[in-house]
Amino acid sequence: MEIIQKEENGVVLLAFKGRLDGKSAAEAEDIINSIFKGENNRLLFDFEFLEYLSSAGLRVVLGAAKEMKRRDGKFVLCALNAYVKEVFEVSGFGAIISITDSVESGINEIS
């Protein structure tokens, strides 16, 4: 798992590459928690290169979504592959988290 962090016009972008599962969830949580130390209230996860997401990974995404909600901020997931998209559909998480097809549309949505 590789996570690249960028910040553009007040939006924090995290690009995930590889597998977000039980093994990499703790590392991802650390990175996300360090972002939450700041005042950011606009967060975007770029899942274009995310190959696999387990239930532990879902918990990480959910944790981020809940924290952004507490801050009255905006959170969006972008560019999910077919497998990851299905995980969100079957699990029903799609109903509580905004998902867009591309990073550009994600940035538009939360800017």
Add this chain to the structure above:
Amino acid sequence: MGTESILLVDDNPTNLQVLYQTLEVTGCKLLVAKDGETALGIAEKALPDLILLDIMMPGIDGFEVCRRLKKDPTTESIPVIFLSALTDTKDKVRGLQLGAVDYVSKPFQPDEVIARVNTHLTIHRLKREVEKKKDELENELEVVSDVQRRLLPKGLPEIAGFKLAVHYETSLYAGGDYYDIAKLADNQWGFLVADAEGHSAPAAVMMAMTCALFRSYPEPPTEPGELIYFLNEHLCKVADPSFVTALYVVYDANHHTLKIARAGHPPPMIYRSSEKKAIEYPCGGVFPLGIDPYEQVPVTEAELQPGDRILVYTDGITERFSMDGKTYGEERLLRQLEADPGSQPQELLVSIMKDVDKFATGRPADDDQALLLGIVQ
């Protein structure tokens, strides 16, 4: 650390005496041996916390003593420091390869020996403490696991016209998968399958909470939507940021009808004997339990015919990994569910699990696995 003991091994009485005097300041109990055989005997009986071992000795030499110590399970964890006039790197490497923790050249500096001895005594002590804690934790997890298994239904009910089988296994001692069966009025039955996110103790706690809530539902759980709503309402108070996926099915065995509610859980798989085909039964649903209150929980209805099969399961099956990192997947499970017309649920479940294990090719499961299979007779 006055309670720790060190065994000193050297065939030369003068060396032994100097070593003894050097290490007296450590406050440790000091044991001595003048040859390899004696050293092995003392090591086995007294189990010292550290052994300082000379290499060149008559009879069995220090290398051989070390080799035998490391071979014997009772003495293998005792750290050994070689103390020798052999200063060739090859000898040092050989000593370390035999499992020694350190190597001190003779003639030695007393301060150096004391410092190294203290370091290795500390490492050894910490290692033992870690192992003890690990054992304690494992024991606790086994207790949790034991309690958890007692929460599951004991055996399966006899249902007229409907045969059932179940498979349940956890990946660690304790797990987050849960299934339960409620006997309702008029030959109706409630089947709950749930999966608390994660595994081990935290998931086991969520699993136990789900079980307690299900069994304390104030009336017979005949309405799947209402039950799921109720479970969620209570789990929301505790589950942050964890969650539980659940599927609840009420089966009317007189009319072969189903009512299904789904919270983040995979839908049931249904095999139609008339079409010889299994599908993931499309059911609307809500997100998992324990996150946010629901507005409304949709309920999906279905009807079964004799020979039809219904499988409810947790994603530990479909997400089971093979050695090369592929997942078992829904398609393969569906094909399994279509196999062997006429077989009984227990046989079919055994053959499904065989196929899952075959697919995993020896890679152990890293999630819990639960399946509940029913066949209309």
